Amino acid sequence: MMKGYEIISTLTDFIGNNDIIVSSNGNISREAYHLLPKPQVYLRGSMGLPIPVGLGLALANPDKRIIVITGDGNFLMGLGSAITAAFYKPKNMKILILDNAQYYTTGGQKTVSSIINYTRFLDSLNIESQSSKEASQAQLELDLIEFLNSKTFSVLHLKIQEDKRDLVNIPWHPEDITEKFQDKFVNS
Numbered sequence: 001m002m003k004g005y006e007i008i009s010t011l012t013d014f015i016g017n018n019d020i021i022v023s024s025n026g027n028i029s030r031e032a033y034h035l036l037p038k039p040q041v042y043l044r045g046s047m048g049l050p051i052p053v054g055l056g057l058a059l060a061n062p063d064k065r066i067i068v069i070t071g072d073g074n075f076l077m078g079l080g081s082a083i084t085a086a087f088y089k090p091k092n093m094k095i096l097i098l099d100n101a102q103y104y105t106t107g108g109q110k111t112v113s114s115i116i117n118y119t120r121f122l123d124s125l126n127i128e129s130q131s132s133k134e135a136s137q138a139q140l141e142l143d144l145i146e147f148l149n150s151k152t153f154s155v156l157h158l159k160i161q162e163d164k165r166d167l168v169n170i171p172w173h174p175e176d177i178t179e180k181f182q183d184k185f186v187n188s
């Protein structure tokens with residue numbers, strides 16, 4: 001299994017100025033802050049928000065591609081919003097689930113993600129999706145290309161290994177993040 005940061009780092013090769021990345025709070029936002037071009041929408045504090053925030057951005061900005069990176073804990077906490085997103089299916093919205101089956105950020109407590117058959121669950125919502133466990137680097141690149149270039153709302157679910165990287169927290173307050181994001185994407 002790959003590690004979350006290897007996947008986020010690979011993603012950097014496939015994104016451009018037209019993309020807005022929304023990352024879930026905790027470790028994933030820290031990785032996104034360290035690895036992706038700045039600024040992006042790094043959620044801090046509350047869990048469960050990456051899909052609702054991503055959905056709002058996708059519906060309001062049809063000319064931009066919105067890529068949500070979410071941990072499985074965040075995905076489960078905001079599950080209702082995943083179903084709302086599946087209802088609206090904005091074609092410019094892509095959801096990458098990094099599933100380590102734990103709340104890594106707060107000490108590795110187990111989530112209940114392992115009970116979900118993601119392929120069947122996402123199929124039942126008529127979502128274009130891929131789910132994988134043992135991706136090689138080459139396979140990951142192919143999966144990311146297909147996921148990002150898909151002409152429709154799509155989800156990529158990847159089982160990952162925990163990170164064990166000690167990253168410092170994002171040095172920007174939420175207000176700074178909003179301001180920098182607006183400067184880049186709204187006022188330009």
Ligand SMILES: Cc1ncc(C[n+]2csc(CCOP(=O)(O)OP(=O)(O)O)c2C)c(N)n1
Nearest residue numbers: 026027045047071072073074102103104105
């Ligand atoms: C509403 C809420 N509950 C609990 C927390 C504490 N908390 C912060 S990050 C996190 C874990 C997030 O898990 P996941 O999305 O799976 O990402 P991972 O940490 O595994 O990368 C928890 C429990 C919080 N910030 N907000």
